[in-house]
Amino acid sequence: MPRVLSIAGTDPSGGAGIQADLKSIAAQGGYGMAAVTALVAQNTQGVRSVHLPPVEFLAEQLNAVSDDVQIDAVKIGMLANQQVIAVVAKWLEQQRPPIVVIDPVMVATSGDRLLDAEAEDALRKLLRYADLVTPNLPELAILSDSAQATDWAEALEQATKLSLKFQVAVLAKGGHLDGDLAPDALVEGTTISHFPGRRVQTSNTHGTGCSLSSALATRRAAGETWPEAVRQAKRWLTESIQHGADLRVGQGSGPVSHFAGLWQRGGLETAPTAAELEQDWWQRIAPVRADIDALPFIDGLASGTLEDSAFRWYLAQDALYLRDYSRALAEASRLAPTTREQAFWANSAHGAIVTELELHESWIPAGNMFEHQPSKTTTGYLNHLNAARDSYPILIAALLPCFWLYHDVGTRLQVASHPEHPYRSWLETYADQSFAEATRQAIDLVVTAAAQTTTEIRARMLQAFIVSAEYERDFFAAPLR
Numbered sequence: 001m002p003r004v005l006s007i008a009g010t011d012p013s014g015g016a017g018i019q020a021d022l023k024s025i026a027a028q029g030g031y032g033m034a035a036v037t038a039l040v041a042q043n044t045q046g047v048r049s050v051h052l053p054p055v056e057f058l059a060e061q062l063n064a065v066s067d068d069v070q071i072d073a074v075k076i077g078m079l080a081n082q083q084v085i086a087v088v089a090k091w092l093e094q095q096r097p098p099i100v101v102i103d104p105v106m107v108a109t110s111g112d113r114l115l116d117a118e119a120e121d122a123l124r125k126l127l128r129y130a131d132l133v134t135p136n137l138p139e140l141a142i143l144s145d146s147a148q149a150t151d152w153a154e155a156l157e158q159a160t161k162l163s164l165k166f167q168v169a170v171l172a173k174g175g176h177l178d179g180d181l182a183p184d185a186l187v188e189g190t191t192i193s194h195f196p197g198r199r200v201q202t203s204n205t206h207g208t209g210c211s212l213s214s215a216l217a218t219r220r221a222a223g224e225t226w227p228e229a230v231r232q233a234k235r236w237l238t239e240s241i242q243h244g245a246d247l248r249v250g251q252g253s254g255p256v257s258h259f260a261g262l263w264q265r266g267g268l269e270t271a272p273t274a275a276e277l278e279q280d281w282w283q284r285i286a287p288v289r290a291d292i293d294a295l296p297f298i299d300g301l302a303s304g305t306l307e308d309s310a311f312r313w314y315l316a317q318d319a320l321y322l323r324d325y326s327r328a329l330a331e332a333s334r335l336a337p338t339t340r341e342q343a344f345w346a347n348s349a350h351g352a353i354v355t356e357l358e359l360h361e362s363w364i365p366a367g368n369m370f371e372h373q374p375s376k377t378t379t380g381y382l383n384h385l386n387a388a389r390d391s392y393p394i395l396i397a398a399l400l401p402c403f404w405l406y407h408d409v410g411t412r413l414q415v416a417s418h419p420e421h422p423y424r425s426w427l428e429t430y431a432d433q434s435f436a437e438a439t440r441q442a443i444d445l446v447v448t449a450a451a452q453t454t455t456e457i458r459a460r461m462l463q464a465f466i467v468s469a470e471y472e473r474d475f476f477a478a479p480l481r
């Protein structure tokens with residue numbers, strides 16, 4: 001992440017100067033820092049007054065940063081006067097930052113001067129420290145000792161002259177041209193790269209130059225070449241200009257919306273933690289859990305009054321279920337992103353088809369185990385698991401209720417168990433320690449995957465989880481229906 005220092009003036013209304021620079025640096029993925037050259041009382045309508053802190057204090061700010069932080073790029077904006085330029089020149093001479101972009105701020109969009117006329121020559125001399133300079137048309141004219149260009153071709157001639165004279169790359173900006181176009185051009189000696197652009201019909205162009213130069217410093221520090229940095233930064237800036245009016249800031253020339261694209265594409269949602277998801281998902285199935293507790297089947301199991309035939313029918317359906325549930329667990333093992341997860345699901349697949357079925361064999365002769373017709377509920381549940389097979393996170397979310405609900409119900413049923421209870425062996429299996437540990441691990445794997453994935457997949461995981469929980473309920477209800 002490039003660490004980028006802006007040396008510039010302020011804009012308390014947030015659209016230009018260091019306020020714009022920091023937003024722009026952040027919007028390109030950089031870490032922004034700022035040393036203030038001048039405090040400017042301004043808003044979208046214009047500059048009211050400028051306060052210059054003692055230049056020694058600017059030097060202190062600059063040294064405070066460079067004594068501590070490794071600086072990857074510097075963007076220089078408003079410099080106000082010769083004394084400020086001298087302090088910055090001295091600091092650049094000592095530090096020699098790897099990338100320096102100078103936006104030669106002279107006059108604000110509002111027409112107010114931000115650089116003393118006598119300081120123009122000092123600013124020209126500062127160009128020897130710059131890798132790139134980004135003048136608008138009036139600034140290009142002054143720096144190249146010419147009258148303001150009346151067309152784009154003339155601007156490019158001036159930029160070439162400037163580039164050759166000061167051995168610096170020049171980004172000539174067409175924001176001040178008349179007409180429908182807003183082209184920019186990168187001039188490196190006699191080599192010119194063109195970046196055509198259409199003018200956005202808007203008054204939200206306050207701070208475009210500040211924002212562009214900071215974006216270029218950040219992108220170059222991130223490893224892009226100058227032409228690549230200009231291409232990307234211009235695309236970003238055009239999008240940000242297009243969304244400027246949405247901000248509804250000020251009555252004059254408003255700011256651009258530096259994060260419009262990021263907000264649109266990335267959103268503002270914070271990611272829930274795994275622990276929050278565990279609580280939330282368990283709450284979401286509270287109604288299903290209440291339904292299960294109220295089922296006559298569960299009641300009959302607990303009291304031992306459940307008809308033997310109903311219990312055997314249930315076990316036969318459960319055997320059919322476990323055979324394919326085991327296959328779904330094996331599929332989760334196949335899709336698992338880590339060996340730890342792969343081993344967990346493979347082990348669970350083995351448990352479902354071997355250990356759990358052993359219990360069934362004490363009630364149903366092994367030869368008859370899979371002879372029954374699957375019920376509608378059994379088929380529906382297995383189809384639901386099958387449908388989740390192409391996505392690991394969704395599949396494991398669908399597999400989870402069979403651990404979680406059985407463990408939960410089992411823990412409460414176990415209390416009802418006693419040595420003469422007819423369903424004792426069944427009641428004790430689901431409350432045993434190793435099933436409790438497996439359940440804990442399954443919950444952890446699923447909620448961790450949910451916390452790390454996208455909002456969209458997380459929502460689909462929850463949906464798959466809830467549907468499985470509902471099938472668990474229906475599965476308990478089916479024997480007595």
Ligand SMILES: Nc1ncnc2c1ncn2[C@@H]1O[C@H](COP(=O)(O)OP(=O)(O)OP(=O)(O)O)[C@@H](O)[C@H]1O
Pocket residue numbers: 016108109135136137173174175176182183184197198199200201202205206207208209210211212234237238241
């Ligand atoms: N209306 C617009 N539509 C599209 N792009 C624009 C528009 N106005 C300016 N730009 C672009 O914004 C960038 C800054 O250009 P401009 O020539 O306005 O610089 P500037 O005068 O230094 O900016 P500032 O307004 O910050 O002083 C350039 O990339 C330019 O092409």
Ligand SMILES: Cc1ncc(COP(=O)(O)O)c(N)n1
Pocket residue numbers: 008009010011016017018040042077078105107108109110114205206207208209210
């Ligand atoms: C501190 C500071 N720096 C630069 C500008 C130029 O921006 P614009 O020309 O868009 O007003 C500004 N207004 N204030």
